[in-house]
Amino acid sequence: MGNRGMEELIPLVNKLQDAFSSIxxxxxxxxxxIAVVGGQSAGKSSVxxxxxxxxxxxxxxxxxxxxxxILQLIFSKTEYAEFLHCKSKKFTDFDxxxxxxxxxxxxxxxxxxxxxPVPINLRVYSPHVLNLTLIDLPGITKVPVGDQPxxxxxxxxxxxxxxxxxxxxxxxAVTPANMDLANSDALKLAKEVDxxxxxxxxxxxxxxxxxxxxxxxxxxxxxxxxxxxxYIGVVNRSQxxxxxxxxxxxALAAERKFFLSHPAYRHMxxxxxxxxxxxxxxxxxTNHIRESLPSLRSKLQxxxxxxxxxxxxxxxxxxxxxxxxxxxxxxxxxxxxxDFEKRIEGSGDQVDTLELSGGARINRIFHExxxxxxxxxxxxxxxxxREISYAIKNIHGVRTGLFTPDLxxxxxxxxxxxxxxxxxxKCVDLVIQELINTVRQCTSKLSSYPRLREETERxxxxxxxxxxxxxxxxxxxxxxxxxxxxxxNHEDFIGFANAQQRSTQLNKKRAIPNQVIRxxxxxxxxxxxxxxxxxxxxxxxxxxSLSWYKDEEEKEKKYMLPLDxxxxxxxxxxxxxxxxxxxxxxxxxxxVYKDLRQIELACDSQEDVDSWKASFLRAGVxxxxxxxxxEDGAQENTFSMDPQLERQVETIRNxxxxxxxxxxxxxxxxxxxxxxxxxxxxxxxxxxxELLAYLYSSADQGSLMEESADQAQRRDDMxxxxxxLKEALSIIGDISTSTVSTPVPPPVDDTWLQxxxxxxxxxxxxxxxxxxxxxxxxxVRGPTPGPPLTPLPxxxxxxxSAPPIPSRPGPQxxxxxxxxxxxxxxRPVRIPPGIPPGVPRRPxxxxxxxxxx
Numbered sequence: 001m002g003n004r005g006m007e008e009l010i011p012l013v014n015k016l017q018d019a020f021s022s023i024x025x026x027x028x029x030x031x032x033x034i035a036v037v038g039g040q041s042a043g044k045s046s047v048x049x050x051x052x053x054x055x056x057x058x059x060x061x062x063x064x065x066x067x068x069x070i071l072q073l074i075f076s077k078t079e080y081a082e083f084l085h086c087k088s089k090k091f092t093d094f095d096x097x098x099x100x101x102x103x104x105x106x107x108x109x110x111x112x113x114x115x116x117p118v119p120i121n122l123r124v125y126s127p128h129v130l131n132l133t134l135i136d137l138p139g140i141t142k143v144p145v146g147d148q149p150x151x152x153x154x155x156x157x158x159x160x161x162x163x164x165x166x167x168x169x170x171x172x173a174v175t176p177a178n179m180d181l182a183n184s185d186a187l188k189l190a191k192e193v194d195x196x197x198x199x200x201x202x203x204x205x206x207x208x209x210x211x212x213x214x215x216x217x218x219x220x221x222x223x224x225x226x227x228x229x230x231y232i233g234v235v236n237r238s239q240x241x242x243x244x245x246x247x248x249x250x251a252l253a254a255e256r257k258f259f260l261s262h263p264a265y266r267h268m269x270x271x272x273x274x275x276x277x278x279x280x281x282x283x284x285x286t287n288h289i290r291e292s293l294p295s296l297r298s299k300l301q302x303x304x305x306x307x308x309x310x311x312x313x314x315x316x317x318x319x320x321x322x323x324x325x326x327x328x329x330x331x332x333x334x335x336x337x338x339d340f341e342k343r344i345e346g347s348g349d350q351v352d353t354l355e356l357s358g359g360a361r362i363n364r365i366f367h368e369x370x371x372x373x374x375x376x377x378x379x380x381x382x383x384x385x386r387e388i389s390y391a392i393k394n395i396h397g398v399r400t401g402l403f404t405p406d407l408x409x410x411x412x413x414x415x416x417x418x419x420x421x422x423x424x425x426k427c428v429d430l431v432i433q434e435l436i437n438t439v440r441q442c443t444s445k446l447s448s449y450p451r452l453r454e455e456t457e458r459x460x461x462x463x464x465x466x467x468x469x470x471x472x473x474x475x476x477x478x479x480x481x482x483x484x485x486x487x488x489n490h491e492d493f494i495g496f497a498n499a500q501q502r503s504t505q506l507n508k509k510r511a512i513p514n515q516v517i518r519x520x521x522x523x524x525x526x527x528x529x530x531x532x533x534x535x536x537x538x539x540x541x542x543x544x545s546l547s548w549y550k551d552e553e554e555k556e557k558k559y560m561l562p563l564d565x566x567x568x569x570x571x572x573x574x575x576x577x578x579x580x581x582x583x584x585x586x587x588x589x590x591x592v593y594k595d596l597r598q599i600e601l602a603c604d605s606q607e608d609v610d611s612w613k614a615s616f617l618r619a620g621v622x623x624x625x626x627x628x629x630x631e632d633g634a635q636e637n638t639f640s641m642d643p644q645l646e647r648q649v650e651t652i653r654n655x656x657x658x659x660x661x662x663x664x665x666x667x668x669x670x671x672x673x674x675x676x677x678x679x680x681x682x683x684x685x686x687x688x689x690e691l692l693a694y695l696y697s698s699a700d701q702g703s704l705m706e707e708s709a710d711q712a713q714r715r716d717d718m719x720x721x722x723x724x725l726k727e728a729l730s731i732i733g734d735i736s737t738s739t740v741s742t743p744v745p746p747p748v749d750d751t752w753l754q755x756x757x758x759x760x761x762x763x764x765x766x767x768x769x770x771x772x773x774x775x776x777x778x779x780v781r782g783p784t785p786g787p788p789l790t791p792l793p794x795x796x797x798x799x800x801s802a803p804p805i806p807s808r809p810g811p812q813x814x815x816x817x818x819x820x821x822x823x824x825x826x827r828p829v830r831i832p833p834g835i836p837p838g839v840p841r842r843p844x845x846x847x848x849x850x851x852x853x
Contacts, residue, residue, distance in 0.1 A: 013075070013131070013289070015731045015734075015735070016296075016728075016731060016732070016735070033132070033133040033134070033135060033163075033166065033168060033169040033170070034048075034132065034133070034134050034135070034169070034170045034172065034281060035134075035135040035137060035160075035163050035164050035169050035170070035171055035172065036048050036134075036135070036136060036137060036172045036174055036203075037137060037140075037160055037164060037171060037172065037173055037174065037186040037189055037190065038139060038140065038173065038174030038175060038176075038184075038185075038186040038203075039139050039140045039141070039174075039175070039176070039179070039184075039185055039186065040139030040140065040141045041064075041139060041176075042139060042174045042175060042176050042179075042186070042205060042206075043174060043176065043205035043206060043234075043236045044065070044136060044137070044139065044172075044174045045057040045058070045064070045065060045136055046205070046236035046237065047172060047174055047203055047205065047234060047236070047274075047277070048071075048134055048136050049248070050234070050236070050248065050251075050252075050274040050277070050278070052071070052073065052124070052129070052134065054094055054124070054248075055094065055242075055248055056081070056094040056095075056097045056098050056101075056124075057069070057098065057101065057136060058098055058101055058102050058105075065136055065137065065138050065139065066105050066109050066113070066114065066115045066116065066138055067104075067105050067108065067109060067115070067116050067117075067118060067119060067120050067138070068117065068119040068120070068135060068136070068137055068138070068159065068163065069101065069119065069120050069122060069135070069136040070119045070120070070121050070122070070133065070134075070135055071122050071123075071124065071133070071134040071135070071136065072121070072122070072123045072124070072131075072132075072133050073124050073126070073129035073131065073132045073133075073134065074123055074124070074125050074126075074129070074131055075125075075126070075127065075129060075131055076125035076126060076127065077127055078125060078127075079092070079124075079125060079126040079127065079128075080092050080124075080125050081094065081097045081122060081123065081124050081125070082122075082123045082125070083100060083104070083120070083121065083122055083123075084120075084121035084122075084123070085104060085120075085121070086100075097122070101120060101122070104120050105120065109147075110147055112146035112147040113145050113146030113147060113148055114146065114147040114148060115138055115148060115152065115155065115156065115159075117155070117158075117159045117162070132285075135163050135169075137159065137160050137163060138156050138159065138160075139156075140153065140156055140157065140160070140185040140186070140189075141153060141156065157185075157189060160189055161189065161192070161193065164189065164190065164193050164194075165193045167199075169199065170199050170201065170281065170284055171190045171193075171194060171199055171200045171201070172201055172203050173186035173187045173189075173190045173200055173201070173202050173203065174186055174203045174205055175187065175202065175203070175204060175205070176204075176205050176206040176209075177204050177205065177206050177207045177209070177210050177216045177233070178206055178209050178210055178211075181204075181219060181224075181225050182225065187200075187202065187227075196228070196747075197227060197228030197229065197747070197748075198228070198744060200227065200228070200229060201227075201229045201230075201231075201232065201277075201280060201281075202227045202229070202230065202231035202232070203231070203232055203233075203234060203277065204216055204219060204220060204231050204232070204233045204234070205233075205234055205235075205236055206235075206236070207233050207234075207235055207258070207262075207265075208235050208258055215262070215264035215265070216233065216264075217264040217265065219231055220232075220233050220265070220268065220272065221268070222748070226748040227748065228744075228745050228746075228747055228748055229280075229745055230745070232271070232272065232273075232276055232277045232280060233259070233265065233272045233273070234255065234272075234273060234274050234277060235254070235255040235258050235259075235273070236251070237251045252273070252274055252275065255273050255274060256269070256273060256275075259272045259273055283742055287742060289735070290735075290736065293732050293735065293736055296732060297729065297732050300725050300728050300729050300732070301729065303725055304722070304725045304726065304729070307718065307721060307722050307725070310718060311718055311719065311722045325701055325702065325705040326701065328449075328705055329452070329692075329695070329701060329704065329705055330692070332445075332446055332449070332452060333456075333691055333692050333695065335445065336442050336443065336445070336446065336456060336687065336691075337684075337687045337688045337691070339442040339445065340438060340439065340442045340684065340687055341684055343357060343358030343359060343438050343441065343442065344358055344359040344362070344438065344680060344684065345359060346358075346359050346360070357437075357438070357441065358434070358438045358441075361434050362431055362434050362435075362680070364607075364611075365427060365430045365431055365434065366427075366671070366672040366675075368610075368611050368614055369427070369430060369610065369614075370423065370424075370427045370668065370671060371614060371618075371668060372610060372611075372613065372614030372617065373422075373423030373426060373427070374420070374423055374664050374667070374668065375614065375617040375618065376423075376617065376623070384412075384653065384656070385649055385653060387412060387415070388408060388412055388649045388652050388653055388656070389645060389649050391407075391408035391411050391412060391652075392405060392408045392645065392648055392649065392652070393645075395407050395408055408652055409486075409652050409655050409656060409659075410486050412652065412656050413486055413656055413659050413660065414483050414486075416656065416660050416663075417479060417482050417483045417660075417663060418479070418483065420479050420482075420663070420664075420667055421476060421479055424475045424476075424479065424667065424671060425472055425475070425476075427671055427675070428468065428471055428472055428475065428675060428679075431675050431679065431680075432464060432465075432468050432679070435464050435679070435680065435683065436461055436464060439456075439457060439460050439461060439464075440457060443456050443457050447708070447711070448707060448708060448711040449704065449705055449706065449707060449708070449711075450706075450708050451699065451703055451704050451706055452695070452704045452705060455695055455698050455699060455704065456691070456695065459691060459694045459695065459698065460683070460686070460687060460691065463683060463686050464679070464683055467678060467679045467682055467683060468679070470678055471674065471675060471678040471679045474674055474678055475671065475674055478667070478670055478674070479667075482663050482666070482667075486659070488659075490659075490662055492658070492661075492662050493655075493658055493659060493662060494654065494655065494658045495655075515542055515543040516540060516541070516542050517541045517542060517543065517615050517618050517619050518539075518540075518541045518612070518615040519538070519539065519540050519541070519552075520538075520539060520608075520612075521536055521537070521538060521539070521552075522536070522537065522539045522548070522601045522602065522603065522612070523535065523536045523537075523579065523601065523602040523603075524537065524548075524593075524599055524600070524601065524602075525579065525581055525600040525601065525602040526596065526598075526599065526600040527596075534602070537549060537550065537558060538550070538551055538552045538554065539601075540554065541615055541616065541619055542619070543563075543619055543620070544562065544563055544564075544619075545560050545561060545562050545563060546560070546561045546563060546566075546584070547559065547560040547561070559593060561584075561592060561593065561599075563619055563620060563621055565586050565587045565588050565590075566584055566585070566586060566587075566592075566621045567584070567585060567587055567621060567622055567623065567624045568582055568583070568584060568613060568616055568621055568622065568623045568624065569582070569583050569585060569598075569623065569624040570582055570583075570623075571583045571600050577602075578604075579602035579603065579604065580602065580603050580604070580605060580606045580608070580609045581600050581601065581602045581603075581609075582600070582601055582609055582612070582613065583598045583599065583600045583601070584598060584599055584601065584616075584621070585597060585598035585624075586598075
């Protein structure tokens with residue numbers, strides 16, 4: 001390849017790409033596109049070829065480039081070319097690439113000089129290139145020939161603007177030296193899209209074809225018609241050289257010789273020629289790379305900081321350290337014990353905000369689920385009264401009793417006490433399940449060592465199951481103790497004499513209106529869509545009513561429902577609903593709310609439903625009995641009791657209610673204490689003091705501390721990522737110090753591009769001797785655009801004027817780094833007004849008033 005500057009940049013970019021690839025990311029440098037713009041046969045394709053360093057573009061006289069060529073250079077270990085329209089074929093001979101470009105151009109545009117905005121996409125893979133996009137555009141022409149349309153100039157300019165309007169493109173404005181620079185259409189188009197001149201470089205070609213005795217020294221020195229980035233002169237191969245297969249390297253040597261031997265250019269030969277153009281463009285690429293480095297560096301540093309904490313424990317990791325496994329085992333067991341205790345006792349750090357866990361769930365079992373199970377036993381009033389009447393009659397036998405027998409009271413109390421066993425054992429089972437779940441959550445941190453995790457779960461779960469038996473035995477013992485002796489001298493027991501009065505007092509106490517039992521959000525689920533559909537309200541449950549409000553401020557009350565004759569029934573969850581529902585209804589078949597016989601209340605979880613049911617039970621609203629049981633009870637209860645028996649049943653009922661309340665209070669207090677002492681506290685002590693010994697006795701240390709393959713891979717990946725990030729940051733630092741960015745040149749007075757008049761009296765060539773008349777027309781190949789040149793008065797260079805140039809502000813393009821070749825231009829074709837049969841006319845808008853470049 002002939003571009004050494006690009007070859008010097010390739011290692012830098014490759015280092016960055018390799019560093020980012022090692023951390024599984026892509027390095028988005030987004031190098032700019034390079035587009036060549038100029039008139040027909042100005043040498044655009046030759047300039048582009050020289051930059052690439054390969055001879056592969058079609059050449060000839062007239063309009064040769066008739067379709068945009070989007071050339072993507074892609075770094076690869078092998079060198080070949082590939083067209084988008086025939087991906088399956090790889091071209092290794094660049095002469096075939098040229099022939100394919102010509103054939104594809106003719107396929108779309110025909111063979112009679114037609115043009116098309118449909119681009120040809122060519123990719124060149126090579127180890128000598130950077131990832132760049134180069135665009136070879138058709139030359140600007142004014143007179144249609146062959147199959148070209150009448151508005152050929154307008155179409156070509158629109159096509160060019162499609163590509164050079166992007167902020168990510170560098171514009172090479174190519175003008176031949178044997179043409180008047182003031183009439184350069186390339187500079188005019190560049191001015192439209194780049195008014196500040198930050199990305200436009202002037203290129204003067206065909207310096208070797210100027211008339212004898214003239215040169216472009218003042219232009220190349222940026223004195224006569226200045227640009228912000230100046231001009232670079234190049235000497236391309238002639239058509240004869242191309243047909244004679246003159247090598248690009250030989251052409252570069254001949255170009256160098258030309259500038260060194262020419263008297264007007266030898267003093268600036270180091271700033272002329274294709275190598276300097278390559279150097280300038282490569283410097284722009286270097287500047288772009290350096291500008292991208294700060295964002296890349298900040299991105300890598302943020303990732304490195306996020307890894308620092310996790311990598312800290314792996315930094316000094318040595319798998320062959322004999323003490324590592326012992327130390328890790330001790331730390332893991334100790335941490336497991338700390339985590340288990342924190343989850344049970346509660347902690348301020350690492351709080352789960354999504355759901356209850358550990359000790360909070362056990363607390364809910366103690367104070368919501370267990371009382372709910374106890375209260376459920378009290379709702380069957382009719383059965384209890386029937387049992388009392390049967391007990392009294394059976395004790396009296398054939399005799400008619402005159403007094404209320406205390407044996408009936410003891411028989412009923414003992415039967416009620418026995419019923420406590422089931423809810424108490426169920427409470428133990430619920431606590432055990434929560435403990436086992438807590439153990440599994442805590443052992444999740446031991447996932448690095450699967451065998452250790454498995455053994456820890458097994459040992460602790462086995463111990464919990466052992467404590468389960470002892471705890472249940474102790475609870476059953478408590479219930480047997482309560483059953484063994486009925487203490488009628490208890491200070492809270494009402495006694496026989498106060499049974500009737502106590503009953504009245506209890507009923508009054510039960511109906512305290514301001515006793516709030518529960519507040520919370522519930523959804524009324526069975527309101528029809530015509531009346532607004534399901535809606536969420538804030539409910540307040542007291543001892544005698546259920547009220548709901550618009551929100552928790554409790555200012556706008558929607559309704560208040562008395563609790564008299566209300567009961568609860570279960571409702572099946574809807575097929576498409578994720579809510580859990582229960583219903584409240586009136587036992588006397590009355591409407592509960594408006595025209596509803598029942599209101600269905602929905603909660604988010606079954607636990608919330610159970611909790612609300614427990615609250616309703618405390619308020620005296622009991623679940624509905626099964627229909628079959630109700631019918632059996634009604635049939636058995638058909639007999640009538642005499643007034644004396646009714647008084648005896650009421651008395652014993654009050655006594656039983658008083659004594660069972662005492663037992664329930666005692667059991668509710670003793671159950672959490674018993675479970676905490678015999679199960680939870682013992683399990684914590686076992687984990688802290690005995691778990692390690694059990695682990696050592698269950699298996700050898702080596703097998704326990706054997707890492708899982710996933711953990712070893714994760715550690716290796718994390719360390720690799722950490723070191724790759726540090727290496728990438730080091731590479732970025734090296735690039736920052738090994739490359740130099742050039743500042744943007746200061747603005748120059750470029751009013752010559754804006755203040756041109758209808759004639760162009762100033763030639764760009766400076767006479768070297770007085771042997772030639774100043775007004776001599778230039779000798780060029782082909783017709784010269786513009787009017788004939790006229791003599792230039794002395795001192796007229798500063799007041800040079802030229803015809804007005806159509807100008808328009810360039811489109812405000814957002815920086816869009818190329819990742820794929822530009823597709824068919826989507827810019828809408830604007831038909832110039834009043835196109836005559838000849839050359840189209842475009843009305844000139846006002847030109848910008850401030851200088852640029």
